[in-house]
Amino acid sequence: MSHPNNVKEVEEDLHLYAKRKAVYPKAVDGWFRRLKWLIMVVTLTIYYVTPWLRWDRGAYAPDQAVLVDLAHRRFFMFSIEIWPHEFYYVAGLLIMAGIGLFLLTSAVGRAWCGYACPQTVWTDLFVHVERFIDGDRNAQIRLANAPLSLSKITRRLIKHGLWLMIAVMTGGAWIFYFADAPSLLHDFVDGRAPFIAYATVGVLTATTYTFGGLMREQVCIYMCPWPRIQTAMMDEKSLAVTYKDWRGEPRSRGMKKALEEGVPTGDCIDCNQCVQVCPTGIDIREGPQIGCITCALCIDACDKVMHQLGKPRGLIDYITLLDAEEEAMGHPRMPVRKRIFRPRTIIYFSIWGAIGLAMMFSLGNRTRIDISALKDRNPLFVKLSDGTVRNAFTIKVRNMEARPRQVEIGLLGMDDARMWAEPGDRDTAQRTIRLVVAPDSVSKDRIYVISKAPEPAREEFSFTVRALDKQGGSDSDKVTFDRAEGQ
Amino acid sequence: MAEKKRIDEPTGTETVGHEWDGIEELDTPMPRWWLFTFYACIIWAIGYTVIYPAWPMISDATKGVSGWTSRGALDAEMKAQADRTAPIRNAIGATPIEQLSNDPKLLQAAVEGGKAAFKVYCVQCHGSGAAGSKGYPNLNDDDWLWGGDIATIHTTLVNGVRQPNNDLTRMSIMPAFGRDAILQPGEISDVADYVRTVSHQQPVTGARQRGAAVFAANCAVCHGPDGKGMRAMGAPNLTDAIWLYGGDKATIVQTVTNSRYGVMPAWGPRLDAVTVKMLAAYVHSLGGGEALPTATAPIDANPAAAENVQEANVASK
Numbered sequence: 001m002s003h004p005n006n007v008k009e010v011e012e013d014l015h016l017y018a019k020r021k022a023v024y025p026k027a028v029d030g031w032f033r034r035l036k037w038l039i040m041v042v043t044l045t046i047y048y049v050t051p052w053l054r055w056d057r058g059a060y061a062p063d064q065a066v067l068v069d070l071a072h073r074r075f076f077m078f079s080i081e082i083w084p085h086e087f088y089y090v091a092g093l094l095i096m097a098g099i100g101l102f103l104l105t106s107a108v109g110r111a112w113c114g115y116a117c118p119q120t121v122w123t124d125l126f127v128h129v130e131r132f133i134d135g136d137r138n139a140q141i142r143l144a145n146a147p148l149s150l151s152k153i154t155r156r157l158i159k160h161g162l163w164l165m166i167a168v169m170t171g172g173a174w175i176f177y178f179a180d181a182p183s184l185l186h187d188f189v190d191g192r193a194p195f196i197a198y199a200t201v202g203v204l205t206a207t208t209y210t211f212g213g214l215m216r217e218q219v220c221i222y223m224c225p226w227p228r229i230q231t232a233m234m235d236e237k238s239l240a241v242t243y244k245d246w247r248g249e250p251r252s253r254g255m256k257k258a259l260e261e262g263v264p265t266g267d268c269i270d271c272n273q274c275v276q277v278c279p280t281g282i283d284i285r286e287g288p289q290i291g292c293i294t295c296a297l298c299i300d301a302c303d304k305v306m307h308q309l310g311k312p313r314g315l316i317d318y319i320t321l322l323d324a325e326e327e328a329m330g331h332p333r334m335p336v337r338k339r340i341f342r343p344r345t346i347i348y349f350s351i352w353g354a355i356g357l358a359m360m361f362s363l364g365n366r367t368r369i370d371i372s373a374l375k376d377r378n379p380l381f382v383k384l385s386d387g388t389v390r391n392a393f394t395i396k397v398r399n400m401e402a403r404p405r406q407v408e409i410g411l412l413g414m415d416d417a418r419m420w421a422e423p424g425d426r427d428t429a430q431r432t433i434r435l436v437v438a439p440d441s442v443s444k445d446r447i448y449v450i451s452k453a454p455e456p457a458r459e460e461f462s463f464t465v466r467a468l469d470k471q472g473g474s475d476s477d478k479v480t481f482d483r484a485e486g487q
Numbered sequence: 488m489a490e491k492k493r494i495d496e497p498t499g500t501e502t503v504g505h506e507w508d509g510i511e512e513l514d515t516p517m518p519r520w521w522l523f524t525f526y527a528c529i530i531w532a533i534g535y536t537v538i539y540p541a542w543p544m545i546s547d548a549t550k551g552v553s554g555w556t557s558r559g560a561l562d563a564e565m566k567a568q569a570d571r572t573a574p575i576r577n578a579i580g581a582t583p584i585e586q587l588s589n590d591p592k593l594l595q596a597a598v599e600g601g602k603a604a605f606k607v608y609c610v611q612c613h614g615s616g617a618a619g620s621k622g623y624p625n626l627n628d629d630d631w632l633w634g635g636d637i638a639t640i641h642t643t644l645v646n647g648v649r650q651p652n653n654d655l656t657r658m659s660i661m662p663a664f665g666r667d668a669i670l671q672p673g674e675i676s677d678v679a680d681y682v683r684t685v686s687h688q689q690p691v692t693g694a695r696q697r698g699a700a701v702f703a704a705n706c707a708v709c710h711g712p713d714g715k716g717m718r719a720m721g722a723p724n725l726t727d728a729i730w731l732y733g734g735d736k737a738t739i740v741q742t743v744t745n746s747r748y749g750v751m752p753a754w755g756p757r758l759d760a761v762t763v764k765m766l767a768a769y770v771h772s773l774g775g776g777e778a779l780p781t782a783t784a785p786i787d788a789n790p791a792a793a794e795n796v797q798e799a800n801v802a803s804k
């Protein structure tokens with residue numbers, strides 16, 4: 001078992017790589033810790049429960065509330081059904097997610113990292129499991145340094161077993177988004193699920209276990225691009241976890257003694273609590289750094305110490321760079337409201353909101369039936385024995401409702417034109433064709449259009465489709481009718 | 488440059504020693520797992536070049552111990568595809584051509600398969616859209632020399648047109664009326680005018696009467712007294728709008744003078760039976776396909792009889 005905590009350290013002078021500092025974060029309680037608990041519960045619940053929610057869509061569509069049906073190329077989300085050609089909604093959601101992150105970052109800094117990133121949430125979960133088995137920081141260090149014994153092995157086995165269990169469940173929950181959850185679970189347990197399901201669970205189990213259990217802060221510090229992007233996006237008006245050195249320095253271990261001796265002292269008593277609770281093992285007092293995911297646990301830890309000392313809270317606090325400068329000079333701090341509502345965040349928010357509104361609007365207005373006509377290009381036209389000209393088209397009617405619908409295809413323009421659909425023949429040619437389109441699917445018909453008129457060489461007309469039920473709905477597609485030049 | 492190596496104060500990290508306009512690079516050490524991942528990739532790459540063909544030699548490349556080749560992979564894929572389509576091909580093979588359209592699924596598969604085969608064997612003459620060109624019939628229209636139901640198309644495909652040593656081949660022989668001096672140039676011109684009037688391409692003129700007589704004496708045997716053609720002999724309908732070689736007067740005169748002898752290979756001996764069936768289904772599906780005759784006897788021509796008629800006609804002159 002390669003546990004990060006018992007990594008053997010190598011000679012100092014070997015500079016090929018950086019040694020990993022083992023991190024044993026200490027448990028802490030406080031306002032931000034509770035917020036993290038809440039967010040963890042909410043996000044994990046959403047993740048695990050969503051695929052099991054049901055949503056009645058009638059007999060012809062799946063009843064899973066959220067389903068990415070890759071096999072049939074449909075995306076279901078409660079009352080919304082998205083077809084492949086409407087994928088821009090998904091693109092829109094992704095753009096919103098991106099801009100949302102920008103907004104969040106410019107307003108509250110790396111809040112995503114500290115609270116909502118899956119890496120953070122799962123690592124947090126794994127750390128708690130570890131604490132549950134091995135005890136808090138000191139006990140963990142003691143255990144790591146203890147010689148191999150039966151109890152140590154047992155504890156390690158239990159811990160890694162629990163981690164693996166969580167990892168399997170994480171990977172397992174993922175696949176339920178892509179198929180009917182209850183029947184997939186059944187098949188999965190029986191060994192009848194498709195190979196890809198097992199492979200997906202396997203890969204996600206491996207990544208969850210490795211990233212949440214073994215790699216942890218290494219992911220944030222070395223692998224993730226987001227800290228780099230975020231560092232570029234933050235400005236002097238973004239919130240960051242900051243140690244107020246003007247208030248804390250100079251540090252003193254024995255404040256009373258120092259006071260007696262008349263040595264100037266700051267509020268920091270160098271108790272190292274903020275370092276011990278840090279999940280990435282850094283010392284925030286060294287200043288802002290890329291290793292800080294702004295989880296704010298050091299704020300909780302420090303606030304507790306300040307409370308015990310009877311000093312105001314917030315020696316380490318969320319504060320913007322500008323405010324920090326002001327405060328260091330003894331000026332009053334600007335209200336948070338003013339910091340958050342500034343042009344940059346308002347612009348981000350407006351773009352974000354505009355995309356959302358536009359999507360809602362177009363979702364409300366989209367038709368659930370449409371027609372597309374594809375003209376045969378080779379040959380463009382065919383002259384028949386009696387001189388009539390025939391053009392062929394492939395007509396697709398999309399029925400995006402979860403029920404069969406009767407529709408009528410018609411011609412708009414070219415009054416002398418008649419048409420028939422295969423299989424059928426010229427004797428049945430008319431101006432309209434009726435057909436039933438299967439629920440939630442695309443019909444594909446080959447339609448021949450004939451015209452006796454000898455001219456012109458190129459004429460525009462449209463195919464129309466009209467639903468023949470109460471709900472109605474119609475669409476049309478413009479095409480051309482071709483004849484030989486100079487007939 | 489190396490002498491410029493120094494410890495960067497804010498980060499405590501060594502620099503690599505290069506400097507560009509005051510910009511220096513930190514030599515931040517990678518974490519150990521990263522380094523090991525790098526080593527693992529190197530080992531993987533070595534293993535890969537041992538297992539797969541990789542190293543270029545003078546005339547060849549190393550073969551790799553697994554014996555994998557891209558040609559072999561292609562063969563395997565082709566075979567897998569052939570295995571996949573085998574059941575449907577067998578089903579098409581077992582179904583008589585007349586009954587193919589009773590099973591829409593099978594018919595669709597046959598049409599698709601025929602479309603692919605058409606692109607290989609037929610497009611050279613008939614064009615990729617099967618629209619033909621001068622001398623090569625357009626297969627999309629409703630005009631058929633020998634008949635347009637699926638079974639007749641199939642027979643034409645199997646036996647070809649004017650193939651030697653094939654008793655069933657489509658054989659129509661129009662005399663070269665001018666070259667063989669059966670008709671005088673004036674008569675040919677008259678009959679061409681007549682043909683252009685029955686196909687409504689030019690108004691009735693004085694030539695019509697003379698042409699009509701020539702037509703009745705020489706052409707009506709095969710093309711019918713009214714010029715509507717006779718499929719049994721492969722004689723085209725001269726009253727419709729479709730001309731294989733052209734309906735203008737010069738072309739008609741040329742056709743009557745020299746006659747035309749188009750050919751098509753007999754696909755029966757060249758392709759497997761299933762592919763020919765699929766080709767027939769495809770050609771029939773192009774929009775001009777006709778229904779099978781309700782009578783049980785196919786209207787297949789007896790080519791020998793047709794030839795006899797032609798010969799008799801020539802002889803009578």
Ligand code: SF4
Nearest residue numbers: 113117119220224226
């Ligand atoms: S650094 Fe990356 S992985 Fe770590 S918390 Fe932030 S976004 Fe998540």
Ligand code: SF4
Nearest residue numbers: 278292293295296298
């Ligand atoms: S320094 Fe503080 S806020 Fe930053 S990661 Fe460590 S504990 Fe969290």
